[in-house]
Amino acid sequence: MKKKKSLFERIKNVFSDVKQNPDPLKSAIMSFFIMGLGQLRNKQKSKAAVFFSVLLIFLLAELITGSYQFAFDEITRFPADAGTPLYFFRDYGGIISKGLWGLFTLGKVPGQTLYRGQFVETFNKTIPWLTADNSVTLLGTGLIALILTGIFVSFWLMNVRDAYISRKAHVRGETIETGLVYVRRLWSDMFPYIVLIPALIMILFFTLIPFLFSFLLAFTNYTYRIPIPNQLIKWVGFDTFKLIVADAGWFKIFSQVLGWTFLYAIMASASCYLLGMIQAIIIESRYVKVKKLWRTILIVPWAVPAMISLMVFRNVFETNGLANQLLYMTKTMDSVSSFLYGIGLQGALDSPIYWFSAVYNGNLAKVVVILVNLWLGAPYFMMLITGVLTTLPKDLYEAASIDGASKWQSFRNITLPLILKATVPAIVMTFTFNFNNFGAIFFLTGGGPRWDDALIPMSMKISGGIPGQTDILISWIYNLSFANNAQLYNVAAVYSILIFAFVGFISVYNLSRSKGLWEED
Numbered sequence: 001m002k003k004k005k006s007l008f009e010r011i012k013n014v015f016s017d018v019k020q021n022p023d024p025l026k027s028a029i030m031s032f033f034i035m036g037l038g039q040l041r042n043k044q045k046s047k048a049a050v051f052f053s054v055l056l057i058f059l060l061a062e063l064i065t066g067s068y069q070f071a072f073d074e075i076t077r078f079p080a081d082a083g084t085p086l087y088f089f090r091d092y093g094g095i096i097s098k099g100l101w102g103l104f105t106l107g108k109v110p111g112q113t114l115y116r117g118q119f120v121e122t123f124n125k126t127i128p129w130l131t132a133d134n135s136v137t138l139l140g141t142g143l144i145a146l147i148l149t150g151i152f153v154s155f156w157l158m159n160v161r162d163a164y165i166s167r168k169a170h171v172r173g174e175t176i177e178t179g180l181v182y183v184r185r186l187w188s189d190m191f192p193y194i195v196l197i198p199a200l201i202m203i204l205f206f207t208l209i210p211f212l213f214s215f216l217l218a219f220t221n222y223t224y225r226i227p228i229p230n231q232l233i234k235w236v237g238f239d240t241f242k243l244i245v246a247d248a249g250w251f252k253i254f255s256q257v258l259g260w261t262f263l264y265a266i267m268a269s270a271s272c273y274l275l276g277m278i279q280a281i282i283i284e285s286r287y288v289k290v291k292k293l294w295r296t297i298l299i300v301p302w303a304v305p306a307m308i309s310l311m312v313f314r315n316v317f318e319t320n321g322l323a324n325q326l327l328y329m330t331k332t333m334d335s336v337s338s339f340l341y342g343i344g345l346q347g348a349l350d351s352p353i354y355w356f357s358a359v360y361n362g363n364l365a366k367v368v369v370i371l372v373n374l375w376l377g378a379p380y381f382m383m384l385i386t387g388v389l390t391t392l393p394k395d396l397y398e399a400a401s402i403d404g405a406s407k408w409q410s411f412r413n414i415t416l417p418l419i420l421k422a423t424v425p426a427i428v429m430t431f432t433f434n435f436n437n438f439g440a441i442f443f444l445t446g447g448g449p450r451w452d453d454a455l456i457p458m459s460m461k462i463s464g465g466i467p468g469q470t471d472i473l474i475s476w477i478y479n480l481s482f483a484n485n486a487q488l489y490n491v492a493a494v495y496s497i498l499i500f501a502f503v504g505f506i507s508v509y510n511l512s513r514s515k516g517l518w519e520e521d
């Protein structure tokens with residue numbers, strides 16, 4: 001098997017080739033400065049036209065979206081104030097230059113100030129540069145500009161490489177492919193990626209850019225205390241990351257929320273999987289009649305929209321809800337309350353039971369959350385495992401029966417391994433989903449019950465965004481971002497990065513070890 005050359009070896013070979021025959025380097029240098037010029041030297045006119053068109057589109061996009069035509073006149077009429085600079089790309093740049101300027105600076109001219117002798121407003125449609133800088137908008141447009149620049153640089157490098165390789169082939173006396181042949185080869189080699197372009201564009205704008213935006217917010221000081229656009233946000237590096245570690249109170253609350261998030265994700269996924277498997281095995285048993293009817297009945301909780309079910313359960317477990325009413329009607333309130341108190345789920349002997357509102361009933365609320373999730377999630381695994389069971393080969397069970405295996409041995413050595421092999425990817429995805437299951441918390445408990453005030457650090461009381469005892473990371477992020485007097489967008493962004501790291505690592509690690517995902521027939 002031919003050993004693949006390292007990047008260093010390939011670069012070394014390029015320099016060696018250039019030293020022996022510098023002629024191809026001339027074409028590469030020409031394309032380096034003007035896209036398509038090297039191809040023109042190589043007598044590849046159609047290729048040259050394509051690469052030059054890319055350069056032209058990039059430049060036109062910058063010029064058309066900019067205001068360069070007004071620059072000379074306005075700079076003369078409205079010079080910079082004494083002691084303050086004039087931000088040329090801010091005032092006259094296009095989508096690329098102004099976007100990159102905004103990404104690196106996050107703005108320099110806030111509202112309600114003077115700039116170039118003029119009053120800066122929130123919005124000025126007559127003179128655009130008198131519109132105040134909005135740091136959040138600049139961050140977003142800067143990301144788009146950075147991505148567009150990255151795409152252009154990719155084409156530019158492709159153009160330089162193509163000019164060098166084509167000229168090298170010409171020097172060796174080989175036939176240089178024409179533009180039409182090049183397009184056909186590119187279409188053939190890149191066809192899978194070409195047909196995926198619409199999907200990639202959707203992923204870019206609806207997944208990648210929002211993620212990068214949130215990622216970058218973590219390195220700013222953006223909170224509700226900064227009234228944009230009259231004040232600008234700034235890059236602060238890792239200061240926000242230090243806050244959640246250096247502040248003992250913040251770190252303690254974060255550790256508790258993180259621990260509950262992992263516990264909830266594991267328990268919710270495992271319980272749904274186990275109950276779904278039991279249901280599927282029972283339904284597929286030869287002793288059960290009218291299988292379709294039982295499947296239909298058991299699938300109903302999954303068929304009802306989760307939000308509706310969660311809000312119904314929220315009303316059921318209100319202080320005056322159906323759960324307490326039934327306990328009163330059946331005269332079992334005291335015995336149930338004593339039982340819950342005895343096993344440590346309830347912090348006091350209450351009548352009625354405060355399922356989601358009492359500070360001392362955090363454990364009870366967490367158990368209810370897991371049980372309600374079991375109601376919602378088990379039918380999915382029941383249907384999934386039912387499908388797996390119908391595909392299991394019967395001859396394996398016949399052979400096991402002949403060898404004298406019991407039903408338990410057949411289940412443990414045949415059924416269970418085959419089910420796990422087929423459903424491990426689904427288990428991992430379910431864990432990932434439950435780790436970020438915002439709806440299960442928000443619509444059921446709202447994060448409640450609250451924590452004891454004595455456990456909340458003073459810095460968190462001042463800043464706001466205090467989590468409840470059933471809040472998981474994603475619901476706490478919501479509180480940090482949108483709760484009244486909180487809006488700690490930078491802190492929420494840090495926790496978003498941590499969620500991405502945790503979930504990404506666990507998912508990739510488990511999926512990479514899953515034979516059911518990678519094995520082919």
